[in-house]
Amino acid sequence: MIALVDINNFxxxxxxxxxxxxxxxxxxxxxxxxxxxISRSEEAKSIGIKMGVxxxxxxxxxxxxxxxxxxxxxxxxxxxxxxxxxxVSEFTDHQEVYSIDECFINLAGHNNHQDIAATIKEKLxxxxxxxxxxGIGPTKVLAKFGNHCAKKQSDWNGICLTxxxxxxxxxxxxxxFSVNKVWGVGxxxxxxxxxxxxxxxxxxxxxxxxxxKSELNINVxxxxxxxxGIICFPLEQGLTKRKQIVTSxxxxxxxxxxxxxxxxxxxxxxKATLKLRNQGSLCSKVCIFIRSSPFRKGTHFYQNIITIxxxxxxxxxxxxxxxxxxxxxxxxxxNILYVKxxxxxxxxxxxxxxxxxxxxxxxxxxxxxxxxxxxxxxxFNSDTLRLATQPLSPTWGMRQxxxxxxxxxxxxxxxxxx
Amino acid sequence: MxxxxxxxxRFGSGRKAGSGYFGEKTKVIRVPASRVFEIKEYIKSRYQxxxxxxxxxxxxxxxxxxxxxFDHRVPAxxxxxxxxxxxxxxxxNEYLVAKKETTFFVKIKGDSMIDASxxxxxxxxxxxSKQAKIGDxxxxxxxxxxxxxxxxxxxxxxxxxxxxxxxxxxxxxxxMQFEIWGVITGAVRKF
Numbered sequence: 029m030i031a032l033v034d035i036n037n038f039x040x041x042x043x044x045x046x047x048x049x050x051x052x053x054x055x056x057x058x059x060x061x062x063x064x065x066i067s068r069s070e071e072a073k074s075i076g077i078k079m080g081v082x083x084x085x086x087x088x089x090x091x092x093x094x095x096x097x098x099x100x101x102x103x104x105x106x107x108x109x110x111x112x113x114x115x116v117s118e119f120t121d122h123q124e125v126y127s128i129d130e131c132f133i134n135l136a137g138h139n140n141h142q143d144i145a146a147t148i149k150e151k152l153x154x155x156x157x158x159x160x161x162x163g164i165g166p167t168k169v170l171a172k173f174g175n176h177c178a179k180k181q182s183d184w185n186g187i188c189l190t191x192x193x194x195x196x197x198x199x200x201x202x203x204x205f206s207v208n209k210v211w212g213v214g215x216x217x218x219x220x221x222x223x224x225x226x227x228x229x230x231x232x233x234x235x236x237x238x239x240x241k242s243e244l245n246i247n248v249x250x251x252x253x254x255x256x257g258i259i260c261f262p263l264e265q266g267l268t269k270r271k272q273i274v275t276s277x278x279x280x281x282x283x284x285x286x287x288x289x290x291x292x293x294x295x296x297x298x299k300a301t302l303k304l305r306n307q308g309s310l311c312s313k314v315c316i317f318i319r320s321s322p323f324r325k326g327t328h329f330y331q332n333i334i335t336i337x338x339x340x341x342x343x344x345x346x347x348x349x350x351x352x353x354x355x356x357x358x359x360x361x362x363n364i365l366y367v368k369x370x371x372x373x374x375x376x377x378x379x380x381x382x383x384x385x386x387x388x389x390x391x392x393x394x395x396x397x398x399x400x401x402x403x404x405x406x407x408f409n410s411d412t413l414r415l416a417t418q419p420l421s422p423t424w425g426m427r428q429x430x431x432x433x434x435x436x437x438x439x440x441x442x443x444x445x446x
Numbered sequence: 447m448x449x450x451x452x453x454x455x456r457f458g459s460g461r462k463a464g465s466g467y468f469g470e471k472t473k474v475i476r477v478p479a480s481r482v483f484e485i486k487e488y489i490k491s492r493y494q495x496x497x498x499x500x501x502x503x504x505x506x507x508x509x510x511x512x513x514x515x516f517d518h519r520v521p522a523x524x525x526x527x528x529x530x531x532x533x534x535x536x537x538x539n540e541y542l543v544a545k546k547e548t549t550f551f552v553k554i555k556g557d558s559m560i561d562a563s564x565x566x567x568x569x570x571x572x573x574x575s576k577q578a579k580i581g582d583x584x585x586x587x588x589x590x591x592x593x594x595x596x597x598x599x600x601x602x603x604x605x606x607x608x609x610x611x612x613x614x615x616x617x618x619x620x621x622m623q624f625e626i627w628g629v630i631t632g633a634v635r636k637f
Contacts, residue, residue, distance in 0.1 A: 048625065049590035111547045155548040155575045435550070442553040442569065445585060445592045 029135040029164055029191060030263065032171040033116050033148060036159045036179070036186075038129035039067035042108045043098055045157045046435045046443055054095040058083060061278045062099055062429060099428040107436040112158055119148055124263045130175075132168055132263055145187045165190040168261045169254035172211035173229065177201060202230035202255075212251050220244060229255070270307060275300040276370020282321070283366045289318065289356060294417040296371045297352050301345040304373055305402065310341035312375035314348055316355040321367045332359040341377055345398050348373070349415065487563055542632050548575035550628065552585065552592075559583070559594055562609035568635045570594060572628035583630040588616060589623050594630060 035041060039057040044050045054071035058064065064082050075093050077086050083097070090097060109128045117123045122134035138144045145162040152158045163175025170190045178188035190198060208218040210229055224243065226232050233255040241249035250260035275296040283289060293316060304311060319331030334355040342348065352371055401413045433441035463471060477485050543549045554568040562583060564570060570585070578584045584597045586606060595606035595616065604624065606616040618624045 047590075048587040048592070048623065051590075051623070114547045157574075442551055443592065444553045444555050445570070445594050446556045446558060 029138075029141055029166060030168055030171045031133050031135050031141070031145060031148075031162055031164045032126075032130060032168070032175045033133065033152075034130040034161050034163070034175050034179075035112060035152075036161060037067055037069055038109075038158075039100060039105055040069045040072075041158050042105050043101070043432055044069075045108070046104075046432065050096060054093055055098065056086070056090070056095055057098050057100055058430075059100060061280060063278070066100065097430055099431040101432050101434065103434040103437040104432065108156065108158070111156055112152060115151060115155060116148060119144060122263050132171065134263055135164065141189055142187065142192075145189070146185075149186060159186070161186040161188075163188050163190070166257045167254040167259050168263075169211050169251055170257065173202075173205075173209070173255075176205070176209055199230050199233075202233060203228050205229045207232050210251060210255070212247065217244075217248065221248075270303070270309075271376055272372055272374040273300045273303050273311070273376070274370060274372045275303075276317070276368065278368045279366065283369075284364065286360055289360060289366060289369060290353060290417055291419045292369045293352050293356050293371060294349060294415055295419070296369070297349045298345060298415065298418055300371055300373050301343055301348055301398075302402065304343045304376070305398070308379045309376040310343050310379055311338075311348070311373040312341045312377070313337040313373075314352050314355070315372040315374065316352050316359065316370075317372075318356070318359060318366050318369045320364045324365065327365060330361060330364045332361075334359045341375075343379070343398075345401075345415070490561075490563070538634075542571055542634065544573060544631065545575050548628075549573050549631075552594075554594065554633065558608040558610050558613045559596075560610050562596070564594065564609070564630075564633050565635060568633040570630050571632040571634070573631045574628040576629040576631065578626045578629050585627040585630060587623070587625045587627055588618065592627065597626070 040050075040055050043055065043057065050069075052071065053069070054075060054077075055069045056065045056072050056077060057067040059066045062083060064080055065077060065086060066080065068077055068079065072095055075089060075095075077089055077095070083090075089095070105128060112129075113123070113125050113131055116131055116133060119138075120133035120135065121137070124132040126132055135141055135144065141164050145164060149160055149162060152160050161175050161178040163171045163173065163178050164187075165171040165174050174188040174190040177190075178184055178186050181188065193201075205228060206218075207213055207221050207226055207229055208215070210232060213221070213232075221227075221232065224235075224240075226235055232252060235252055237249040237252040240252060253260050277292070277296075279292070283292065297314075313335055315333055315335045317331070317333040320327065320329055322329045336351045336355045338347070338351060405412050433443075435441060435443050466472065539546070550572045551569050552572055554564055554566060554570055556566055564583070572585050576582075578597055580597055580599050582597050583594065584606075585592060585594050586597070587593075588606070593606065593616065595608055598605045598607050598615075600617070604618045606618065608615065
């Protein structure tokens with residue numbers, strides 16, 4: 029059996045852990061740059077604030093109900109997430125961390141699944157004050173569906189064992205839920221399935237997988253098998269390495285000068301190449317993209333992207349930066365108010381399997397320098413050693429007006445108690 | 447009258463052995479004069495709160511990551527005789543943190559717990575996985591505000607006691623929002 033453990037309203041729950049004043053009150057957490065609402069407390073959901081809407085669209089509801097609005101505090105969420113995942117891992121020999129707030133675990137070896145689910149739930153609440161729902165089933169898709177039921181069914185105490193429900197009962201539940209509630213079924217696929225007269229989860233479960241495979245694709249067929257209890261998506265082994273690394277930001281304040289963009293690109297390259305080295309990969313090309321706001325009236329909309337291949341795979345910050353800035357120079361245009369910029373490192377390969385290029389200059393010496401910089405920054409502060417074009421406090425920095433302190437990751441921001 | 451001695455020990459005189467404050471024989475020890483206060487405070491804190499409270503006297507501890515275990519190169523000849531005796535390096539985390547997933551650090555402000563050796567500016571260690579018992583020092587939230595106090599009970603109502611006579615106990619009633627956030631398992635300070 030597989031269980032999906034999923035934290036309810038994760039970002040809001042983290043904020044509440046360190047601020048009891050937020051308990052039982054409507055709260056929302058905003059995305060980067062305070063743009064959209066990405067986490068809502070139950071109280072905020074019940075007054076009709078929708079997921080993903082821009083802040084300004086919900087402003088009247090927020091004012092009317094005195095909803096507390098917070099910027100996102102990713103250092104805090106990442107720390108709490110890793111604590112949760114480590115606690116859950118004590119219950120299993122095989123865990124797949126699927127996202128910041130959910131993980132699949134293998135329940136093999138546990139006889140009483142109801143008990144183990146209740147124990148996990150209790151432990152996460154007592155130890156970290158994280159409310160969770162647990163869905164259990166023979167496959168990932170069913171575990172995920174069980175989790176969805178557990179969230180909706182208030183009298184189930186946040187636990188749903190799909191394998192213990194009778195076929196008749198579970199079919200009745202599946203009949204009530206629309207097909208887009210199934211894991212892996214998105215907006216576009218829902219439309220396609222609707223055209224084939226598949227509306228509810230039950231409709232999908234009862235469809236002919238072979239027929240669907242020929243009409244749509246094999247992935248949908250796999251979902252159908254999984255709904256019927258046949259495993260097609262096994263738990264992933266270990267951490268999967270990223271295939272590409274994207275670092276981008278919407279600017280808190282529009283940037284028009286070239287120097288500002290150089291600073292931004294430098295910052296992104298430093299961040300992305302560190303991620304690259306941390307997962308032991310090399311990349312073979314970099315994309316740089318910039319764009320202005322399509323919504324700003326009276327200005328010309330401009331966006332561009334450029335891809336620059338390297339002569340050989342590398343993770344060297346200096347080299348990647350040099351190429352990136354060349355690219356920026358090509359796509360940069362004067363008199364544009366840029367609102368977003370980013371870089372993508374792609375064609376990643378494993379460092380260990382890399383082939384040495386006969387015509388590529390050996391960068392090993394430079395790499396040592398980069399590793400030493402990484403080591404120093406890791407030991408002291410992430411910006412102790414910087415490249416000269418990397419700004420300390422960028423003018424285009426993120427808007428985070430209502431961010432709570434980094435209670436668990438910065439000595440300077442610890443909770444102060446009388 | 448030669449059985450009356452001048453001075454010295456007389457049988458049967460003085461306090462009976464073991465009848466003093468400690469109920470046993472006592473012993474005088476020598477400590478550096480400059481640290482008498484500190485050591486007294488340390489002993490006092492042990493008596494007040496049981497032995498779970500970790501108070502750190504200075505000059506312990508190097509950090510784990512800075513030293514390598516087998517760092518002696520042996521180009522030729524005699525190997526370092528110390529290599530066989532390399533043991534692990536002391537790590538304060540190991541000493542102070544029982545369960546890192548559920549342990550948090552908070553900063554102390556004010557003197558309300560000074561008699562429990564928790565001072566203004568200290569960093570207190572809070573473990574959320576510990577079940578709070580009466581007499582434990584806890585981090586609690588009362589009506590949305592955090593406070594560190596000794597957990598007590600009075601007529602089946604929780605009560606939070608300061609460790610400083612200048613402060614008043616906090617009486618908790620049903621109308622208050624009250625939650626025990628975690629148990630304080632130690633406090634550290636730098637000089």
